[in-house]
Amino acid sequence: MTIQFATGQGTLISAAPGRRELTAGGAAPKGEEVDIFRLSCKNKLIILKRGVNMKKHILLIGFMILTLVVIAGCQRKPGNNSSNGNENDGFIDPSVTLESLRGKPVFLNFWATWCGPCREELPDLQQMYLKYGDRIQFFTISAESANTVRKFMGKNAYTFPVFLDVNEKLNNEHKIRAIPTTMILDTEGRVRESHIGTMSAEQMEAFILAVLE
Structure with missing residues (x-):
């Protein structure tokens, strides 16, 4: 699993067994301001808690540390779910309610x-x-x-x-x-x-x- 920056990337380095919080590290891209909030959903939704704000044009040596919260799921896409035809054209009678x-x-x-x-x-x-x-x-x-x-x-x-x-x-x-x-x-x-x-x-x-x- 990797953290992708505009240039370069950080690599996941540790995760405690059975925990949902992971520790990640990676060299900050040269001269790059890193201010990450969230990665997009692929196999898992990874939300990055903002913990580092790096200034531009400063060479940072070593690793940055971020806290990742991993949710074994995907964030719902926003609306605009258009239907090809009748909006109620489901496999179940639309009159069915809980x-x-x-x-x-x-x-x-x-x-x-x-x-x-x-x-x-x-x-x-x-x-x-x-x-x-x-x-x-x-x-x-x-x-x-x-x-x-x-x-x-x-x-x-x-x-x-x-x-x-x-x-x-x-x-x-x-x-x-x-x-x-x-x-x-x-x-x-x-x-x-x-x-x-x-x-x-x-x-x-x-x-x-x-x-x-």
């Missing part, structure tokens, strides 16, 4: 085709859907266009239900700021568990069993 789902546990997963961590966990989500789909309602939620999602689902042979939240109503109601985000709701519609970031099949199964037992 209120209408009461009486049976619900597994919710917010994701996007462009999100690396989302794509990483979808095979496990498909596995859980095939295993528990008759006992719990699965709803995966994407704010992308129907065309984009349909192509992705077909290419990967996924069969879990998708709701197209093009207007981001559910995303906003649940204050989703990063994806993937997974929630498990009990039969009364209450959120029992929630998780931001990639989940393994074992983690998903633990969520599901918590509301089935």
